[in-house]
Amino acid sequence: MHVVATAGHVDHGKSTLVRALTGMEPDRLEEERRRGLTIELGYAWTTLPSGERLAFVDVPGHERFLATMLAGVGPAPAVMFVVAADEGWMPQSEEHLVALEALGVRHGLLVVTRADLADPAPAVRQAQDRLAASGLGGAPALAVSGRTGQGLDELRKALDRLVATLPEPDPGAPVRLWIDRAFSVRGSGTVVTGTLPAGTIATGDELALPGGPVRVRALECLKEQVTSATGVARVALNLRGRAVPERGQALVTPGAWTDTDLVDVRLSAAGAAGAGGGPPDGPPMPAEHDLRSRATRGPSSLDGRDLPRRLTAHIGSAAVVCEVRPLGGEIVRLRLAAPLPLHVGDVLLLRDPGRDQGEVRVLAGASVLDVRPPALRRRGAARDRAALLAAAVPDEAFLLGTHRLLRAGDLLAMGCAPAGAPVCGDWHADPAYWARLGERLAEEVRRHAAEHPLEPGLPLEAARHELGLPDRRLVAALVRSPLAVTDGRIMSGPAGLPAPVALAVKRLGAELSARPFLAPEAGRLAELGLGPRELAAAVRAGGLFRVADGIVLLPGADARAVELLARLPQPFTVSQARQALNTSRRVAVPLLEHLDRKGLTERMDETHRRCRISSPE
Numbered sequence: 001m002h003v004v005a006t007a008g009h010v011d012h013g014k015s016t017l018v019r020a021l022t023g024m025e026p027d028r029l030e031e032e033r034r035r036g037l038t039i040e041l042g043y044a045w046t047t048l049p050s051g052e053r054l055a056f057v058d059v060p061g062h063e064r065f066l067a068t069m070l071a072g073v074g075p076a077p078a079v080m081f082v083v084a085a086d087e088g089w090m091p092q093s094e095e096h097l098v099a100l101e102a103l104g105v106r107h108g109l110l111v112v113t114r115a116d117l118a119d120p121a122p123a124v125r126q127a128q129d130r131l132a133a134s135g136l137g138g139a140p141a142l143a144v145s146g147r148t149g150q151g152l153d154e155l156r157k158a159l160d161r162l163v164a165t166l167p168e169p170d171p172g173a174p175v176r177l178w179i180d181r182a183f184s185v186r187g188s189g190t191v192v193t194g195t196l197p198a199g200t201i202a203t204g205d206e207l208a209l210p211g212g213p214v215r216v217r218a219l220e221c222l223k224e225q226v227t228s229a230t231g232v233a234r235v236a237l238n239l240r241g242r243a244v245p246e247r248g249q250a251l252v253t254p255g256a257w258t259d260t261d262l263v264d265v266r267l268s269a270a271g272a273a274g275a276g277g278g279p280p281d282g283p284p285m286p287a288e289h290d291l292r293s294r295a296t297r298g299p300s301s302l303d304g305r306d307l308p309r310r311l312t313a314h315i316g317s318a319a320v321v322c323e324v325r326p327l328g329g330e331i332v333r334l335r336l337a338a339p340l341p342l343h344v345g346d347v348l349l350l351r352d353p354g355r356d357q358g359e360v361r362v363l364a365g366a367s368v369l370d371v372r373p374p375a376l377r378r379r380g381a382a383r384d385r386a387a388l389l390a391a392a393v394p395d396e397a398f399l400l401g402t403h404r405l406l407r408a409g410d411l412l413a414m415g416c417a418p419a420g421a422p423v424c425g426d427w428h429a430d431p432a433y434w435a436r437l438g439e440r441l442a443e444e445v446r447r448h449a450a451e452h453p454l455e456p457g458l459p460l461e462a463a464r465h466e467l468g469l470p471d472r473r474l475v476a477a478l479v480r481s482p483l484a485v486t487d488g489r490i491m492s493g494p495a496g497l498p499a500p501v502a503l504a505v506k507r508l509g510a511e512l513s514a515r516p517f518l519a520p521e522a523g524r525l526a527e528l529g530l531g532p533r534e535l536a537a538a539v540r541a542g543g544l545f546r547v548a549d550g551i552v553l554l555p556g557a558d559a560r561a562v563e564l565l566a567r568l569p570q571p572f573t574v575s576q577a578r579q580a581l582n583t584s585r586r587v588a589v590p591l592l593e594h595l596d597r598k599g600l601t602e603r604m605d606e607t608h609r610r611c612r613i614s615s616p617e
């Protein structure tokens, strides 16, 4: 199925055309028929010559119903832009074009209707002129009459060609169905309708409303009961749940959107295409939307300072009052009066509800760059933020760059499926930030060791706090050799050793601090995981001092031993040395032999030695 919205000035024949194409009545209200005026959105559908099904969302053209018009065109991917041959381009033609341009609508047809009342050629030329610089510049133009049926076959074929060019929406995309109607049906409860732009809804699905979760009890597409519908589609859903749905709310995949009332956006010059006055031979143009920026800086540069402070933001069927805070240039921060489910890349339409009738009231498109923007407290923070956002493309790298650390679920809810690998669990980090954190952790561990030499290492929780991280697992993920974690503490080992060996050496160091010459027994070394290879590596790295096979002490133990031995009456026996060093024969004998080899001590006879350097006294 495809969905096309109508657009165009009041009374130009939109509903008549939809009626002629579908045989269905888009104006359902008695009041609409009585006044010959569309007030509410109308829905009708037909099968095109190719067999493709096409639904129309018929919008009102009257200036008073602009909000309804925006609700209709918002989720529709294409538009049938209607201009009456006998009236030509009119104020709401201009206003609708401005809105479509801000929304980024690129697909559509220009249909000059009421061709039985006047030669359509001048109106076609005039409208093409107005559309030229817009996204609809290349739209095929047709002249038709909804009354005589002239040109309708051609129009059907053109609609077929149009829908064939429309991009195929992702059936797996998260659902966001802006509710355009909500009502109760006796016996089946609450029913809502809307245009599903992408994604899939099936019976039994749980979806979220602002008021809470709801379940899809039944589903209709163009009045036919179905078990699932994939966007683009017009759908009617029968819902079960406590939340009371209302027009302007969205029904969303739980967790897939960020509910936010604060967004940073980039303004786009809505109506840039239409600025600069009308064609010389055309009817009078609407009062120019006189943004100073447009006049003084050209159409491409909009300045947030030129906008009124209070505007209405439109997206889908929602219309929410917002406060505008200019950050710099075309970057502004919007505070919404009510939260909306948004993704980065969404386009809000900013409208000045206070403007007089007859003026173009759509002021700008606002492309969402951040749905969870940071507080701006520092002096100059707003300016820096604007500079950062000025050239930003809101993708994963950008989101991680500004938020530094995000869970996969946060990224998804912001509108960005994470492609990069997580740093741990479901956490994703900005690479530069992560590298800086690693360095800071090493520093913190060093500082802690220096300030608390008797403590075995920096507790993970303390490190988490120091680094300002939300999850202790992140600290553990930052630990790299020579750092190592044991018993919830981070230790630093000698450089170049594998973390477990560094850690064992560190523990050994702690144990040897009380009795530095009592080398660990083989059993203790095994417990610490220090086999011959590990010991050799630790000795090579300077973490341990090898006295003999299987006997290790801390580096510098030999020099310290000589210091102590030099204080003994010379010569001394092994037993005296053993006592002075507070150790066992198992260590004392090979240690003395080592000192002999190094020439620090020498043997006098079978039982006596003396130091070869003089005592420190």
Ligand SMILES: Nc1nc2c(ncn2[C@@H]2O[C@H](COP(=O)(O)OP(=O)(O)OP(=O)(O)O)[C@@H](O)[C@H]2O)c(=O)[nH]1
Binding pocket: 008, 009, 010, 011, 012, 013, 014, 015, 016, 017, 036, 037, 038, 039, 059, 060, 061, 062, 113, 114, 115, 116, 117, 144, 145, 146, 147, 148
């Ligand atoms: N002669 C002639 N009259 C037409 C044609 N199309 C519409 N009309 C008449 O123009 C008037 C307005 O037509 P609608 O279809 O209601 O116009 P609309 O654009 O839907 O108007 P709104 O929804 O209120 O913006 C009606 O009186 C129609 O009968 C046409 O092709 N030829």
Ligand SMILES: [Mg+2]
Binding pocket: 014, 015, 016, 037, 038, 058, 059, 060, 061
């Ligand atoms: Mg109408």
